[in-house]
Amino acid sequence: MSPGATPGMPSAGRRLQLLAGVTSLLIVPFLFFGGPDWSSGPVYKSAWNLGHILLFALLTLTVRPWQWLQGWRLWLAVTSVLLAAGIVIELLQYGHDREMDVQDLLRNLIGSWLIIAWRPLFFSGNRKTAGSVLMAAFTTLLLLSELATTAQVAARQFQMNRQLPALYDFQREEPSPFWSGPLTSSQAHAPEGSKSLRINLGTETYSGVSLHNFPSDWRGFATLSLTLFNPDSQPLSVTLRINDVEHDRGDNAYSDRFNFRLDLEPGVNTFEIPLATIEQAPDQRPMDMSEIRRLGLFATRLPEPRSVYLLALALD
Template identity: 35%
Template sequence: MQVRNRHWLVLFLIFFGIPFFFWGGPGYHAARSFKAAWDLGHILFFGCFSWLVFQYYQTREELRCTLRLFLGIFILVLVLGIGVEFMQLGITGRHPDPYDVLRNQLGCLVAYVFFCCRKEKYLTLLRTTVLLMLLLAAWPLCRALIDELIAREQFPVLADFETPFELARWREGRQLAFDRTLARHGRKSMRVQLSTAMYSGTALFYFPHDWRGYRWLSLSVYNPEPEPVTLHCRIHDRWHNKSGQAFSDRFHDKFILRPGWNDLRISLEAVRLAPAGREMDMQYIESFGIFVIRRAKPMVLHVDYVYLSN
């Protein structure tokens, strides 16, 4: 009776989980930990699915937990997973992710080595390997939780680049790197590689969003060029998408960066009053971006010590 109840429970979880491949989930600006936890749902779903299929074939002695059965289910999960990713192409806000396919396959492996396989010669080695793969898959969630805790403790400092995961708070990560040779505060800064694209820069995406009670946003930017550089900045809140991301619905300003370090300060009162016809929601600032426009050649900037103050 307990086994039958367990089957029904797993079957319920599978049918309950199917809609979430196409509906719901974290938004574009959702917390990194929520996004990472959502991704792990692929392992849970296809682990349950694989376990249920394995259990179905337990009644057939010639197929019971054999390597042939495992390969068949592994291929079935692969086909279903790829199919789900292709179906998401036609759904607004959904994008295929090859890593989701890998997580699906990991769920199948978990079901086999931990719950179905009993007589495999190298079972201990298999379980250890799959466990290491699980830990690797869970690392983005652990990293996000650690840095989110650090960010809350650092606030009102938004980024000082002294802790190991701070670059992940910023977008365009392939253009970013820690730099120990230049620092305005502490021992490191963030090196930003800029291209000749129309807009090239980075944006702070993951941070404590409630900026009420502060008057200034400050940051330091190093310009290694011998001539001044125009740096643009933009700030928007969670309601910005409802305006179609109109230019008039966000804060925008620009600074002339002299060669060397430049200590910049932005009035949060100006930010609050920037959107046309409304006030910025200072309780939920969603993004702070810095960028240059159509540079004639690639260049580098260094950013350090981004913080709120009174």
């Protein structure tokens, strides 16, 4: 009998191996085709990433590496092979217009480690040790951590969609899950009981921030309202950019999005923009108001660094 064989269960083990193998073959193509792209929403991306754990658990059941190795050699060999294979997969995915994600390497390992760790506890023919129980507990904690991350993302997105008509909750301490660019949460110039976002603009060709995680369905509203505070004595011009998912997945042409110049006088500046104007901004098509993907504020070729404060951003 080979190392790690399970006495008394050959037919059941073979059926499980066959089922795992067939299922793996059905899942493998999705590593390269389909699924989320760089413009997909956070929940979709997070849930899809859990598929790495399932796939590599199934592949481990199919290959059954414990037939040849045991103990630390089994763990070392599987970990080394999966890290090498994972790097190759990430590079190939990058060539198919998919994003590289180093965290996927850990998810691959979690799927395989779960099977290796839990197998000795499920079959009576395997000797159970304190080490095997500890490894099973450790891999389970890793799995629960990944599931908790997805649940946290889903909860955050649910809460975010309930904040409408506001497009951003200025009470948040950390804007990075929602915005990209040089900005920080601030108390300065904010309405009483609220906060502002300080946007730091540099002297590069284009300097600004982008809101990429917000309620995307703007149907049923008539106006976009935003308020900015210019703390300097000199006026400042910034551009408001808005686009939908189709624009992100296309060639990002200037004429395929909404661009609007905001001239900021010293102090408080409030702008109200009809959503109908935004919808009709692309030259060749109406903007999809059910899938607005990105809202940006940027300046162009400033002679010196400036700052501006965003005080409010909402639909009416």
